[in-house]
Amino acid sequence: MNVFIVFAHPEPTSLNGTIKDIAVKILKNNGHEVKISDLYGINFKAVLDQEDFASRKNPESFNPMIEQVNAVANGTLPQDIQDEVEKLKWADILILQFPVWWSSMPAILKGWIDRVFLPGVVHNMGEGKVYNEGLLNGKKAMLSFTTGSPQELYSSEGPHGDLNEAFRSITHTIFEFAGLEVMPSFGLYGAAMRSEEDVKMELEKFKQVLNSI
Ligand SMILES: Cc1cc2nc3c(=O)[nH]c(=O)nc-3n(C[C@H](O)[C@H](O)[C@H](O)COP(=O)(O)OP(=O)(O)OC[C@H]3O[C@@H](n4cnc5c(N)ncnc54)[C@H](O)[C@@H]3O)c2cc1C
Numbered sequence: 001m002n003v004f005i006v007f008a009h010p011e012p013t014s015l016n017g018t019i020k021d022i023a024v025k026i027l028k029n030n031g032h033e034v035k036i037s038d039l040y041g042i043n044f045k046a047v048l049d050q051e052d053f054a055s056r057k058n059p060e061s062f063n064p065m066i067e068q069v070n071a072v073a074n075g076t077l078p079q080d081i082q083d084e085v086e087k088l089k090w091a092d093i094l095i096l097q098f099p100v101w102w103s104s105m106p107a108i109l110k111g112w113i114d115r116v117f118l119p120g121v122v123h124n125m126g127e128g129k130v131y132n133e134g135l136l137n138g139k140k141a142m143l144s145f146t147t148g149s150p151q152e153l154y155s156s157e158g159p160h161g162d163l164n165e166a167f168r169s170i171t172h173t174i175f176e177f178a179g180l181e182v183m184p185s186f187g188l189y190g191a192a193m194r195s196e197e198d199v200k201m202e203l204e205k206f207k208q209v210l211n212s213i
Pocket residue numbers: 009013014015016017018099100101102103104146147148149150191192193194195196197199200
């Protein structure tokens with residue numbers, strides 16, 4: 001299978017970096033093809049703005065979605081977005097690897113979604129091509145994340161509430177909206193509070209997840 005890992009941590013030697021490296025190693029060992037976008041490493045532009053559209057449908061007033069539709073149709077996307085789109089089209093499985101920041105993904109990863117999950121590439125809302133008809137239908141996606149807070153705080157009874165519920169804003173209204181089949185998330189909770197041994201045990205669980213792909 002072709003696996004596309006989007007890695008969003010500013011430090012390559014971080015725990016998230018280790019998890020990404022483990023994924024690459026195991027997936028390759030198991031015969032899969034792997035491509036990575038290290039968003040901080042490539043200094044990925046995180047904001048969708050007018051600069052993305054050198055050739056505008058409407059130069060008078062900036063409507064981001066209309067310009068996205070136009071750029072996809074005319075092949076005028078900037079190269080950094082085009083590179084990501086090609087990896088997305090190539091992939092059978094998309095993995096987003098990130099630390100949880102403010103119970104969400106880091107801004108650079110949200111910016112990747114804003115700029116790469118394009119109309120005409122992942123959905124075509126005007127023609128009803130969303131959810132089961134989404135343009136990424138047939139592909140799968142998974143979240144792999146770490147948190148500072150322990151899992152009890154992110155349980156349905158805990159003060160933060162169930163993180164997997166909060167992440168439906170990604171798994172349902174982004175992934176499933178685009179037609180992607182959602183794989184179970186891998187969450188390594190309470191990263192900073194765990195002993196090294198404990199982290200290693202969690203990493204073993206992640207390896208099992210990867211081996212099941
Ligand atoms: C802006 C911001 C907002 C945040 N918001 C939230 C939030 O809303 N909710 C929340 O829960 N947390 C939050 N955090 C905390 C954040 O989620 C954690 O700091 C992050 O998930 C830890 O991942 P890391 O890759 O940075 O870990 P690292 O700091 O790199 O590592 C964490 C620990 O893992 C162990 N470790 C690292 N590598 C290995 C290895 N190879 N083998 C064994 N052990 C290892 C070490 O003990 C290390 O101390 C926030 C942090 C920031 C900066």
